[in-house]
Amino acid sequence: MATIPHTSPFTHNASSVRKVMLQVQIAAFPALMTHIYFFGFGITIQWTLAVLTLIIVETALLKLRNRPVAPYIFDLSGLITVTGIVFCIPPESPWWVIVSGVTFALIFGKHLYGGLGYNPFNPAMLGYAFLLISFPAELTQWTLPSEVSGHHISFIESFHLIFTGQSLNLSFDQLTGATPLDEVKTALAMGVPVTTTLNSTNFNGEQIPYGWAWINVAFFIGGLWMLYKRAIRWQYPVGFLGSLALIAYVFHWIDPDTYAPASFHLLTGGIMLAAFFIITDPVTSSTTPLGRFIYAAGIAVLVYVIRNWGAFPDGIAFGILIMNMFVPLIDQYTQPRVVGYRR
Amino acid sequence: MTTTPTRTFKQKLILGLSKLYPMAKRALYRFHGGVFPRYNKELSLSHPLITDFIPKTLVLPLQQHVGVITEPLVTLGDLVLKNQLLANTEKGLAAPIHAPTSGKIVAIEERTLPHASGLSGLSIILESDQKDQAIENSLDVDGSIPEMPDKLKALIHRAGIVGMGGAGFPTFAKIPSQKGQIKYLLINGAECEPFITCDDVLMQTRANDIVQGALIVAQSLGIEHILCGIEDNKGKAIKAMQKAAKDTNVQIKVVVTAYPMGGQTQLTQELTGIELPAHTHAIDVGVLMMNVATFAAIYQAVIHGNPLTSRYVTVSGLGLNHPFNIDARLGSSFKELALLAEPKTPLTYPLIKGGPMMGIEMQSNDVPIIKTTNCILATPPEPMEEPMPCIRCGECMDACPINLLPQQLYWHSRSHEFDKVEELKVFDCIECGCCSFVCPSHIPLVQYYRFAKSEIKHIKQEEATAELAKKRHEFRQERLEREKKEREDRIRAKKEAVKQKAAQKASAETTETEKPKANAAAAAAARAAKARAAKNGKETPPAEPKLSARDRAIAAAKKRTDAASKPTESNTTTPTKKQKDKPKDPKAAAMAAAKKRAAKAAKEKHSTQADATASTETDATDTTDTMKDKRAAAVEAARQKAAEKKRAKQSEQPENDSLETPSVATKPSDETTATPNKASDAKRKAAMAAAKARAKKQQSKTTEEKT
Structure with missing residues (x-):
């Protein structure tokens, strides 16, 4: 103590990186519950696999980098990364998908850049993009919600599916199918208007897709709690959701047959996950208040563009990764006015 | 509430x-940002104010303010009374020091100051006699309010009042000299630092002093609006102040309890809505803010003629059983007061001067209270959280009252990109500590900014020095160039003149006779100089094994001189006969002749011009000559010889000297002979070098042979 000069302030508000990360983890809990309710226990198996991979990879890399292992594993930042990936992949995808995804995310998304605080790209989205490009087939086979498939998948079945790729009594194709985003896109390609697709039985008849919508609502609730706890900044969800809703609304108003309504866009795919859990990662996003808003809005634009005119059903991962690259530029031009200076 | x-x-x-x-x-x-730390103000408020404590020894640093150090006006053993002037200076911005109690001056010596680096400064040590005899009205006032700002300023200066909120800037210097320049007079009673309650207690006990002090300043400066900002956690103080301010135009404004509300920029904005522009003084926008304690001190000085000799200090902290406020005499020891508050554990840890947000850890606990000390904090150190990497969360930015980007400042400070740090306006940082307070990664952000600031200052200073050196060099080059040109012009003109003369007169003898005279003067000067040098210390010991280049050059020059003068049977002692194969080109012969002449002349004029000064020498060298080089050589020769003679006489060992000289001169003379075509040139250079070295030596007047 005496050797290090102790300087003011001598007091602290007792916050810590670990507490912030823990809050994020807790906020994801409602979504996890909803996920289990609609899609079965597959996600818990995936999550366990991801955490095991995380511990092994992080320990190995921290050792290789000559860094203390304990403080950097228990800062829980890795946990947020793997949770992000787990929520993105289909719950019954083969075990090696999550393992390779997490490994790639941690090595190439985090540690090669210097670990926590130094990575320019969102590690979770980097890992997910890697999976999307490497294993497109596996990643589009989403387990259908029990209401759609008519079968509630059990833990054992999930386990079998993940580790063997075989189901005990049902065929894999019966349980899995396209996500609503996929469905709309494929239908459009075949000339079916969006409104017709949305009114089909797969969408509750009320244009709200089963399961996915409720998970998004759960993420939204968790996100509000994080805002209250000051774990995340309001500019991200407001900028992201606001911009996406606005664009979707405008296009839907112009041509309702080609463009899905704003509610559909906000409640499908990983929109709420992204809005509150992914784009809010402070390390890879802009730091100025206006910059955060621009960053979030930029992602929204990219997501909408990729969803409607891109090759992939969803564009969150690519939208985020692309905007990550603009962060230094955004930061440069959005510096706030310092007290005592005129703009 | x-x-x-x-x-x-x-x-x-x-x-x-x-x-x-x-x-x-x-x-x-x-204002932007701000934090809400745990205040712990009740600790020191729960015990009554101590007013009667007079320490045995008081240490009064001669500098307790921003500016220049004062000079003691008392001497050792003097008996002084309370309020007596002890130290003052007229040399610059300063605040005089007065005796806080009666007693005896026992020492004036270096003592450790309450400074972060633990540096020491000259202090007056006063041993109190516990009688506390005071000079009443020592400032000799009549109790009337000064009508002109200048009078008020002078009085405040005499009272030794400085900004007591912590800045320590002499108050008189802060006050404008013109009436009507200030629109708002602000009384800072915010006291936003946790633990500190000295202003709170002052407002409770001496509200009238503060209000009257403010009214004095307002009247003297012609200020309309007087606003007093007090945080809403000081209910008693607000009531007391409101009572004191009744029927006056002092407005008591209750502000929200938020750190750093007490900052000048923050409170000004809060009270008046004026955002103080960067790089300007508050008085330039018509705002004058002072701490409550400063106003109370002004009141005491103006009405009662009492100088600033004591102040309210909070002694608090989690490590004390009996924290309190004290009307402390300046110069009381930190440690003594902390011990008075019954520490829970022995005071093995450093005390903190100031509050937990902006305080400074003391290198020594035995430091005195000075005019700016508002709090002594005894908080046992807790194990520090290991700093984690910055996660760019932005908490610091949201907390910054200046709206800086602390996280980017940190990033660039860390990577020593000081130009960028400066661009991000690090010098507007008030080091309030909000950013470090909220940082989840526990990064000591403020420390990084302090580091960056000092580095930038250092770099700027170095740049300025380099720039100055460059300018000087360029100027010198220019001057040398100019002088050279002038000299050449002069020589050319002289040449023309000589040619004309020569044409006019048949004989060239007149010029011949003129020359030695000039040379003689120079030689005499040289001789005198050499003599002085010789006197200053025994030069090169004869048997010195290692010889500097200069010595070798001297020796070589001597040798050459002797060699040159020998054939013409000069009257000096001939030290050597070894060198026989000396080249005898026309130039050398001419030089030899010149040398001889010079030597003769020198001998003749020896008695008359023994005390010739350096100015003569300069004059002599400036004397124009058609054969400048020759003359220089002659001068040299003369010098050498004269010196030799002197030395020989002094040492009374002519044999030894003459034997030793050649031996040391062998090396350079060999070189000279090896390159005959360059011989004369090298000789001249060597001689010049020797002369220069000698001049230097003479200047430095040291006995060492190596300069």
């Missing part, structure tokens, strides 16, 4: 909301 009846609906709403979401409080005030 009950003391503030006027709350708008919006404020009530936010306050209600803040119970749910604490950070909503940030919407209650005007």
Whole structure:
């Protein structure tokens, strides 16, 4: 103590990186519950696999980098990364998908850049993009919600599916199918208007897709709690959701047959996950208040563009990764006015 | 809360909301950011104010303010009375020091100052006699309010008042000299630092002094608006101040409790809505803010003629059983006061001067209280959290009252990109500590900014020095160039003149006779100089094994001189006969002749011009000559010889000297002979070098042979 000069302030508000990360983890809990309710226990198996991979990879890399292992594993930042990936992949995808995804995310998304605080790209989205490009087939086979498939998948079945790729009594194709985003896109390609697709039985008849919508609502609730706890900044969800809703609304108003309504866009795919859990990662996003808003809005634009005119059903991962690259530029031009200076 | 009846609906709403979401409080005030630390003010407020404590020894540093150090006006053993002037200076910005109690001056010596680096400074040590005999009205005032700012300034200066909020800037220097320049007089009673309650207690006990002090300043400077900002956690102080301010135009404004409300920029904005522009003084925008303690001190000085000799100090901290406030005599020891507050554990840890947010850890606990000390904090150090990497969360930015980007400042400071740090306006940072306070990674952010600031200052200083050196060099080059040109012009003109003369006169003898005279003067000067040099110390010991280049050059020059003068049977002692194969080109012969002449002349004029000064020498060298080089050589020769003679005489060992000289000169003379075509040139250079070295030596007047 005496050797290090102790300087003011001598007091602290007792916050810590670990507490912030823990809050994020807790906020994801409602979504996890909803996920289990609609899609079965597959996600818990995936999550366990991801955490095991995380511990092994992080320990190995921290050792290789000559860094203390304990403080950097228990800062829980890795946990947020793997949770992000787990929520993105289909719950019954083969075990090696999550393992390779997490490994790639941690090595190439985090540690090669210097670990926590130094990575320019969102590690979770980097890992997910890697999976999307490497294993497109596996990643589009989403387990259908029990209401759609008519079968509630059990833990054992999930386990079998993940580790063997075989189901005990049902065929894999019966349980899995396209996500609503996929469905709309494929239908459009075949000339079916969006409104017709949305009114089909797969969408509750009320244009709200089963399961996915409720998970998004759960993420939204968790996100509000994080805002209250000051774990995340309001500019991200407001900028992201606001911009996406606005664009979707405008296009839907112009041509309702080609463009899905704003509610559909906000409640499908990983929109709420992204809005509150992914784009809010402070390390890879802009730091100025206006910059955060621009960053979030930029992602929204990219997501909408990729969803409607891109090759992939969803564009969150690519939208985020692309905007990550603009962060230094955004930061440069959005510096706030310092007290005592005129703009 | 009950003391503030006027709350708008919006404020009530936010306050209600803040119970749910604490950070909503940030919407209650005007400045950006701010934090809400645990205040712990009740600790020191729970015990009564101590007023009667007089320490045995008082240490009064001669500099307790921003500016120049004062000079002691008392001497060792002097008996002084309370309020007696002890130290003052007219040399610059300063505040005089007065005796805090009666007693004896026992020492004036270096003592450790309450400074972060633990540096020491000259201090007057006063041993109190516990009688506390005072000079009443020592400032000799009549109790009337000065009508002109200048009079007030002079009085405040004499009273030794400085900014008591912590800045320590002499108050008189802060006050403008013109009436009507200030629109708002602000009384800073915010006291936003946790633990500190000395201003609170001062407002409770001496509210009248503060209000009257403010009225004095306002009247003297012609200020209309007087606003006093007090944080809403000081209910008693607000009441006392409101009572004292009744029927005056002093407005007591209750402000929200938020750190750093007491900052000048923050409180000014809060009270007046004026955002102080960067790089300007507050008085330039018509705002004058002073701490409550400063106003109380002004009142005491103007009305009662009492100088500043004591101040309220909070002695608090989690490590004390009996924290309190004290009307402490300046010069009281930190340690003594902390011990008075019954520490829970022995004071093996450093005390902190100031509050926990901006305080400074002391290198020694035995430092005195000075005019700017508002708090002594005894908080046992806790194990520090290991700093984690910055996660760019932005908490620091949200907390910064200046709206800086602390996280980017940190990033660039860390990577030593000081130009960028400066661009991000690090010098506007008030080091309030809000950013470090909220940092989840526990990074000592403020420390990084302090580091960056000092580095930038250092770099700037170096740049300025380099720039100056460059300018000097360029100027010198220019001057040399100019002089050279002038000299050449002069020589050319002279040449023309000589040619004309030569044409006019048949004989060239006149010029011949003129020359030695000039040379003689120079030689005499040289001789005198050499003699002085010789006197200053025994030069090169004869048997010196290692010889500097200069010595070798001297020796070589001597040798050559002797060699040159020998064939013409000069009257000096001939030290050597070894060198026989000396080249005899026309030039050398001419030089030899010149040398001979010079030597003769020198001998003749020896008695008359023994005390010739250096100026003569300069004059002599400036004397124009058609054969400049020759003459220089002659001068050299003369010098050498004269010196030799002198030395020989002094040492009374002519044989030894003459034997030793050649031996040391062998090496350079060999070189000279090896390159005959360059011989004369090298000789001349060597001689010049020798002369230069000698001149230097003479200047430095040291006995060492190596300069």
